[in-house]
Amino acid sequence: MGMISVVTGRFLQAFLLLIAMSLIGFIGIHSVGNPVFNIVNIETATPEDIRRATVALGLDQPIWRQYLVFLDNVVSGNFGTSYIYHLPAFELVIAKLPATLELASVAMLIAAPFGTGLGLIAGRRRGTLLDRTVLRASVSALSIPSFWLAMMLILVGAILTGWFPSGGRGSTASFLGQDWSFLTANGLWHLVLPASALAIPNIALIARLSRSGTIEVENLDHTRFCRAKGLSPRRILLRHTLPNISVPIVTIIGLQFGGMLAFAVVVESIFSWPGVGKLLIDSIQLLDRPVVMATLTFIAVAFVALNALVDLFHAVLDPRVRLSSQR
Amino acid sequence: MKLGNLIRAGVLCTLLMSIFLGIVSSTPAQAQGQAEDQAELRIATSYKLMTLDPHFANLNENTSLLSHIYERLVYQDEKLELKPGLATSWRPLSDTRWEFKLRENVRFHDGSEFTADDVGYTIERIRDVLKPPSGGFRSYVSGIKAISAPDPLTVVIQTNAPVPNLPLFFSSIFVMNRPSEGYQTTEDLNTGRSSIGTGPYRFESWSSGERLRLARNDSYWGDKSAWPTVSFRVVENPAARVAALSTGEVDVADAIPARDVASLKERGPRIANIGAARVNFVQFDVSRDTLPGVTDKSGKPIANPFKNPLVRRALAMATDRGVLVDKILAGYGTAAAQVFPNGLPGTSGNLTAGPPNYDEARSLLARAGFPDGFNLVLAGPAGRYPGDAESLQAIAQSWARIGVNAQPSAAPFSVFNSKRAAGEYAVWYGGTSGEAVDVILHALVASPDPERGTGALNFGKYQNAAFDAMLAKAEGIKEGPERNQALAEATELAMADQPIIPLYHFHHIVGFGPRIGSYVMHPRGWTTAMQTLPAGE
């Protein structure tokens, strides 16, 4: 019973979120401008062409009617056709998904071990120079705006040294019917800089979290007991401390993975990485409303789903945590 | 919200999640590296091919790439003179009738023969069948009354009124193959199964906004291309195109930003450039009595100052085109005083852009009754044309020198257009291109008249009866020096009145790597494999 109400609560929450977001996004883009000017060639089209195109896209209708039509279509699983690319909007989003997914995954694969390792070491040597350095470096790293970090990575990694390409996705290989970069050497090479840009703030975040977790665990009785028993510090760290701090770390990894989907907007734009984030920014600039709506919906659903998964994981891993419907 | 919808939305959410988690996409794994084909020509282009329908939208984004597959009856050479394409010759039979002789032995990619019937199909499809929003080509053929074919290689076209420019119009229209029945829809074409033209390349594959692959048409009627296959990669970010070219990932990259040319050359690639057959300009609203954002120095609204030609001349005189061309376009542009770069047919040798003359501009402004200048908002698009947003600020710097306070305001292209259409701007930066000088004058300077189709881009509603008459007369003259002279004179008359301030003709810049011998530029600015000649042998 409790489980069911939690799940329905979650769904209701997600549903409300989508409705609110779609309404705001819809009105927002509508008020910004008329996308017809991106579709017809303003340099050759007559005013009549423009008027007819506006009618054909249904943009002459009052906004509330357009919204109802949109809702009706969405319920039957159709986000409409992109004004610019003339393809189903949702298909476009899905087509860009592998790029974003692999970028975020690689970034997290870098960030999680690095961050945890740094945090463990700093926590063990609390108060030492090393600890203070890690702490300060993490505050600094969290202070770098992601776009500037990305630009500096390009400056150092691509322009000054020429080690890495400055943008683009490189060659891809097909797997599960999708194109992936990480399967080719060239693609991996292209992944290094954008993935680092996403990973660095997360390394800092995870390091701080695991540092404070380590300090807390080290002060607990059972760790003292282990130490008294004569276990090697390394064994204590890996066999006792690490499992004990893993819950919050996995939580933050899950949450940040969702956050990466959003921050990918910035990083993907700078590295011209053809993912969901870049699609969102491009579509906003082009007023391609169906694609904007599909992308926003997708990111929101992914984010909510990830949060739910993290909570579920919590409940499974830590019996003290009970799912509560009051969030 | 009914409960049923709620449940359906829930189902949708679940579906979305499962897609996200990769449950749905589980086709068999088939990892395979792409074989590096040395003979393939790889081009990074800014033109994102948005549809495979050659008649959908008259945008370079589409036409540049589709010109490999489809051909036109008439071509334009680098001087914009007409030359034979699928038609070998054409002549007017009377004021309203044209005859086109078609090329023999031309075959479509599916093996069928090219005949007069296909020309008829193409015209009918554009004129009668295509539904909005696809309407960019309609104006070229809307004046056509009837099409007849005395024999399979002759087309006679009858127009409602005289259309001396008809051959020129056909230099923009891609000829399609008449299917066994009915008309192809845009959706059909977007599947890629029926992209059949007569062009030097056949369609292989396409992914929207990302890639287009082509293979050589070995039974092409003209010179065969040196490249067995061509792959276009759509790279919208200029910096990424530059990077792809300098690392050798592609052989050709188009629309290179002028400021990147020097550093690109240092890294090896070579550059080709040509003045574009287009103009960027400042346009004034000369019709309304008061204008938004136009005030005196104390902020009080004033009567529209742009109705006074002296004010327009003063602002033109105070515009430092040198900064625009040399600094913002890094030298890859030509200062403009008319609609096309000097030397192209229909341009006037008497109109040249000089350096700014602030003193005279100030005295003109004083004579017009604005000794202290005034305030205005100078609007423009951002990221549409090379140097657009930067130009707004540079122009504001120039105008400030004669006391005119211009506040630059840049917006994304569609936002800019929506606001201009809504009358929110008083003076703005714009750009246009056209097949010929008269096409631009017809749209940009001639008085707005929906009936005659003039002044479609004359958003400032400038009216000049003397110019209209001169332009109409010039348009009635057959292609040739006489017509060009008449157009040049009409341009001189209009520019003396300064309905627009021509700013610059930016250059199309293409970079190419070591596998390319040379790249032949064309002022229309398309990027094609046909213009790319391989290095060596």
Next chain:
Amino acid sequence: MKARILSVLKKRPHGPVMTLSKLLLTTYILLAVAAPVIAPQNPYDPLQIYGWEASSPPGTTGSGGYLYLLGTDGLGRDIASTILYGLRISLVVSIISSAAAALIGLTAGVSAAWFGKWVDVAIMRLVDLQLSLPTILIALIAIVTLGPGVDRIILALIIAQWATYARIARSVALSEANKPYMDAARLMRLPTSRIIFRHLLPNSIAPALTLIPIEVGHAVALEATLSFLGLGVPIDKPSLGSAVANGFQYLLTGQYWISLFPGLALFGLIASINFVGEDVRRSLDPRSKSL
């Protein structure tokens, strides 16, 4: 409470980094205030900009008779002056928006806690809704809807940030409202507004207050990001973020100074705010002292 804050301010900063960041932040604020006086050029006045001197490298002397200490950007604006003026925009935007967001968030959170029932449900639904999406996405949607302009950016940042304050204030106020002195106030039949504004709000402020410095840092970064994406401040009045963005296209050509220096300034600003903010939070929050 006041005494606590004073004691924090008076307390000797620990370590050179802390001293440095406090010094840096003070310098930033002083520079921003004094910008019109000390900047060699007013980068918003087209008459003071020389287009012909665009993209001059650092150390060039311009027609204005002063040194372009950090070079000029693609339009001839002096980078040093652009930074000074941009600093003003960045600071004003972030401080105003954080203060307003804190005020709105606090009021909403405390009201939710006090009134309970449907008020609580309504407010907290909204808060949950918002916090279930990344802040940057909220700000992005808001600025697209509101359109460009400095005032709109402030509004967008308020919209993006108020929920964080509201959630904290509500939880604090809930525990506060159950304390005996509140029962006393209620028994004395003090007017609701008086209870909220004179008792509940002041006592719930502390935790939210510790949030402000960090949120100001966030706001600076958010504003910069929006401006970087071309959705923020007007083109002729660059903030630090749009100054960096202007330089992005010149980065590949080796004209590094256009984006490097504004970026460094931005980084320094956010870092010093964060360090000081951490310090304030640590001193006010007894639990985190141990860490």
